[in-house]
Amino acid sequence: MEFFDNILLGFSTLFVPSRLFFCFLGTLIGTVVGVLPGIGPAGAISLLLPVTFSLDPTTGIIMLAGIYYGCMYGGSTTSILVNIPGEAASTVTCLDGYQMARQGRAGAALGISAFGSFIAGTIGVVGLMLLTPLLTKFAVAFGPPEYFALMFCGLSILIYLASGSVLKAVIMAVVGIFLGVIGLDITTGIPRFTYGSLTLFDGVGIVPVVMGLFGIAEVLDSIERPTQQEVVKADLSHLLPTRDDWKASAGPILRGSVVGFFLGILPGGTATAATFASYALEKKLSKHPERFGQGTIEGVAAPEAANNAAVTGAFIPLISLGIPTNPVMAMMLGALIVGGVQPGPLFIKERPDIFWGVIASMYLGNLMLLILNLPLIPLWVKILRIPMSVLAPLITLFCMIGCLSLNGNYVEVLIMVLFGILGFVFRKFEYEAAPLVFGMILSSPIENKLRQSLLMSEGSFGIFFTRPIALFFMAVGLTFFLLPVLQYLWSRRRSA
Amino acid sequence: MVAALQLPVGRIARPGPGLFPLLLGATLAGLGLALLLQATGTEAFAARSFWADASGGRRVVGAIAVLLIYSFAVEPLGFLAATFLLLAFLFRVTFGFRWGISLAAAAGISLVSHLVFVTWLRVNLPPGWLSA
Numbered sequence: 060m061e062f063f064d065n066i067l068l069g070f071s072t073l074f075v076p077s078r079l080f081f082c083f084l085g086t087l088i089g090t091v092v093g094v095l096p097g098i099g100p101a102g103a104i105s106l107l108l109p110v111t112f113s114l115d116p117t118t119g120i121i122m123l124a125g126i127y128y129g130c131m132y133g134g135s136t137t138s139i140l141v142n143i144p145g146e147a148a149s150t151v152t153c154l155d156g157y158q159m160a161r162q163g164r165a166g167a168a169l170g171i172s173a174f175g176s177f178i179a180g181t182i183g184v185v186g187l188m189l190l191t192p193l194l195t196k197f198a199v200a201f202g203p204p205e206y207f208a209l210m211f212c213g214l215s216i217l218i219y220l221a222s223g224s225v226l227k228a229v230i231m232a233v234v235g236i237f238l239g240v241i242g243l244d245i246t247t248g249i250p251r252f253t254y255g256s257l258t259l260f261d262g263v264g265i266v267p268v269v270m271g272l273f274g275i276a277e278v279l280d281s282i283e284r285p286t287q288q289e290v291v292k293a294d295l296s297h298l299l300p301t302r303d304d305w306k307a308s309a310g311p312i313l314r315g316s317v318v319g320f321f322l323g324i325l326p327g328g329t330a331t332a333a334t335f336a337s338y339a340l341e342k343k344l345s346k347h348p349e350r351f352g353q354g355t356i357e358g359v360a361a362p363e364a365a366n367n368a369a370v371t372g373a374f375i376p377l378i379s380l381g382i383p384t385n386p387v388m389a390m391m392l393g394a395l396i397v398g399g400v401q402p403g404p405l406f407i408k409e410r411p412d413i414f415w416g417v418i419a420s421m422y423l424g425n426l427m428l429l430i431l432n433l434p435l436i437p438l439w440v441k442i443l444r445i446p447m448s449v450l451a452p453l454i455t456l457f458c459m460i461g462c463l464s465l466n467g468n469y470v471e472v473l474i475m476v477l478f479g480i481l482g483f484v485f486r487k488f489e490y491e492a493a494p495l496v497f498g499m500i501l502s503s504p505i506e507n508k509l510r511q512s513l514l515m516s517e518g519s520f521g522i523f524f525t526r527p528i529a530l531f532f533m534a535v536g537l538t539f540f541l542l543p544v545l546q547y548l549w550s551r552r553r554s555a
Numbered sequence: 556m557v558a559a560l561q562l563p564v565g566r567i568a569r570p571g572p573g574l575f576p577l578l579l580g581a582t583l584a585g586l587g588l589a590l591l592l593q594a595t596g597t598e599a600f601a602a603r604s605f606w607a608d609a610s611g612g613r614r615v616v617g618a619i620a621v622l623l624i625y626s627f628a629v630e631p632l633g634f635l636a637a638t639f640l641l642l643a644f645l646f647r648v649t650f651g652f653r654w655g656i657s658l659a660a661a662a663g664i665s666l667v668s669h670l671v672f673v674t675w676l677r678v679n680l681p682p683g684w685l686s687a
Contacts, residue, residue: 275622282618282649283611448650452642456664459625459641460672463634463680472626480619 069415073423078118082420085122086428089129092146094137094439098454099146100130101386101496102273105266106461108390116398117413121420123394124374127387128180128421131330131366132428135172136439139165139359148330148366151338155351155358162354170298171308171356172363173432179316179364180425183371186320188418191407194379198404201380203511204522208529210501210508212536213326213384217497219539228494231485235495238263239502265393265499267462267475269386272492274458275479278451280486298433304356311341311361319365323372326384329493333369334362371421378402378414382504386493389500618649634673634680638665 073079092103104123111119130146137145139156152172159168201209218228241263300308318340319333341361342351351358374391376382381403383389395402400410407414462475482492516522523529621644629637642661646652652660673680 279615279618283615448646448652451650452645453664455622455645456638456642456668459629459638460668460680463629464672469626469630469681472629473623476619476622476626479622483615 065411065415066419068411069417069419072117072412072416073121073419078121078416078420079423081114081118081122082125082424083427085125086129086132086424086431089126089131090133090428090432090435090439091442092126093130093133093135093149094145094442095133095450096137096141096143096145098277098457099273100127101269101390102458103130104387104390105269106457108266108394109461109464111394112397116395116400117416119394119398120391120413120417121424123391124417124421125424127391128367128370128424129428131180131363131370132173132176132432133439134366135176135359135363136169136436137443139168139172140440141443148334148369149363150331151334151362152359154338155353155355158352158354159356159359164354164356166298167300167304167356168359169436170433171300171304171360173298173429174300175308175312175315175360175364176367177425177429178312179319179367180371180428181422182313182316183320183323183368184418184421184425186368187371187374187421190324191375191378191414194375195404195407198379200528201404202526203508203515204526204529205532206380206382207505207508207512208523208532208536209326209380210382210505212532212539213382214494214498214501215536215540216325217329217494219542227488227490231490231492232494232498235498235500236502236505237498238268238495239499240506263474263499264465264471265386265389265496266465267471268478268499269390269496270458270461271475271478271480272482272485272496274454275476276482276486276492278455278458279479279483281447281451298436300356307356308360310344311337311357312364314340314344315361315364316368319368320372322365323369323384324375326376326382329385330366330369330373333365337361337365367425374417378406379404381406383500386496386500389496614649618645621645630681633682635665635669638668 073082088103088107089100092098092100103126107123107126111123114122131148134145134149135152135156137143138149138152139160142153142157144150144153156168156172159165214232218232315337318337319330322333322336323330338351338358338361341357342348345351345355345357347355373384373388376384377388377391379402381392381401383392392402400406400413458475458479459472462472463469465471485492512522523533621641625637625641628640632640639661642664643657646657646660647654669680
């Protein structure tokens with residue numbers, strides 16, 4: 060009965076007019092952000108983070124979560140109709156979604172991605188609801204070495220899943236960790252690498268970096284190549300999938316949900332990685348793998364389900380361990396901490412209202428999105444026709460406002476612009492920004508846990524390999540770390 | 556390249572709080588070396604030019620310059636005035652709208668955002684000399 064009490068608590072937390080409004084607002088903003096190429100969930104949430112500081116933490120998280128999963132719904136629209144991903148996690152959807160649109164089946168593609176997202180989102184919330192309390196019990200056994208090993212494991216998985224060169228991804232992650240070191244040393248209070256700048260005493264803020272790397276860099280990118288992609292003229296009258304569509308998509312949606320959910324839980328497993336994994340899985344399982352890329356509905360249903368499930372799964376490590384698994388989750392963590400709430404093993408016990416309230420808001424938010432999305436697709440199509448020459452200055456403006464509203468410090472604007480330039484150069488040389496941001500987020504917890512562990516073991520690194528849980532994560536992490544090296548050596552030997 | 560820039564910074568750290576940065580610096584140096592070895596093995600190393608075309612490059616450099624100027628100008632000028640100038644430049648020079656449209660859009664957007672964020676949401680943006 061405790062379970063139903065909790066659900067009731069959740070919905071009673073949620074059903075306050077202001078929370079319902081912000082839940083709705085979050086999903087709406089999320090969808091728009093998802094539809095618009097160039098500004099993803101990380102950028103959008105970092106822009107709106109200062110706004111949530113004035114809300115109570117429950118409402119703030121409800122809205123930010125709404126933006127995150129709303130993005131996943133919106134991103135597919137752009138992928139299908141324009142063949143450029145609305146945000147990174149719907150890159151795979153372009154492959155088959157755009158082909159379907161060209162064949163006049165845009166309605167079916169949009170419909171199935173909305174329904175697939177809804178089903179996966181709901182499955183994800185059920186999983187989140189059931190698994191988090193379990194994991195929380197498990198998390199009490201975590202000491203510094205276990206946390207360190209887990210974060211190490213997460214970083215190596217993210218690096219392994221990075222799309223380009225593994226070496227470049229490792230470099231980006233280490234640079235990120237290094238950036239996180241800047242500022243006052245927590246244990247001794249000695250400033251490190253601040254070069255006398257007062258702004259740097261607090262460290263390099265994650266928000267200006269994220270907005271620079273994702274927002275400003277995107278603007279610069281669009282300035283260099285001002286081409287406007289054509290929106291496919293789509294017949295949007297048949298949004299409801301036919302029975303055949305359902306038959307083809309049911310399996311992919313369910314499998315996509317499971318794959319996405321578990322990849323979402325893994326630290327370093329992003330929604331984007333989940334979409335690639337589930338697309339590959341469906342292609343492997345399909346009787347007609349040659350149809351993938353030609354506009355098959357499975358190729359839309361599976362990744363769209365996966366990214367929604369991944370988004371929900373990502374809340375589990377944040378809530379039970381207090382570890383953000385991707386840049387967006389780091390923003391959520393920031394919003395919670397500013398609101399005076401520290402996620403971790405004790406979170407659900409101390410603040411059941413927040414946990415169950417957010418769960419309830421996800422059920423409702425997914426439903427809102429399904430209802431919102433089907434009739435509003437023509438409106439999104441109109442938004443898509445806005446040329447980049449109008450959008451780019453607006454994105455710049457929002458980055459500036461978001462950055463200034465943090466502390467009203469112009470040095471942070473400078474940091475953001477510099478990271479925008481860096482991000483632009485990184486793109487040119489095919490360095491991915493995600494490992495850098497992730498390294499930066501994990502930098503200070505990794506360093507602290509490392510130091511605490513070394514204190515516990517009196518300087519021996521053996522502590523990470525003698526405790527079972529830590530050993531497990533270290534082993535998984537090292538495997539993913541060494542796998543590319545082995546693959547490289549292997550392919551070399553074969554070609555030689 | 557990135558590694559080389561970071562390396563000397565890693566070395567001047569004090570011991571104690573410097574242990575972790577030192578480890579990172581060493582890792583980066585190793586990685587930089589590995590990248591160099593990998594890159595010299597391939598021929599496409601310097602073959603690609605950085606910009607897709609010259610006019611695109613000019614536009615980007617112009618935009619970068621104005622963004623940098625903005626970050627220094629926003630405090631003395633204030634959000635409203637600095638943003639108006641930034642947007643006007645982006646619309647007119649970078650994206651080639653006509654003067655009339657550029658100025659009107661820049662004025663409208665910066666005013667509306669001032670109303671929404673400063674007046675309505677009470678976000679602290681630099682006021683500058685306008686309200687002083």
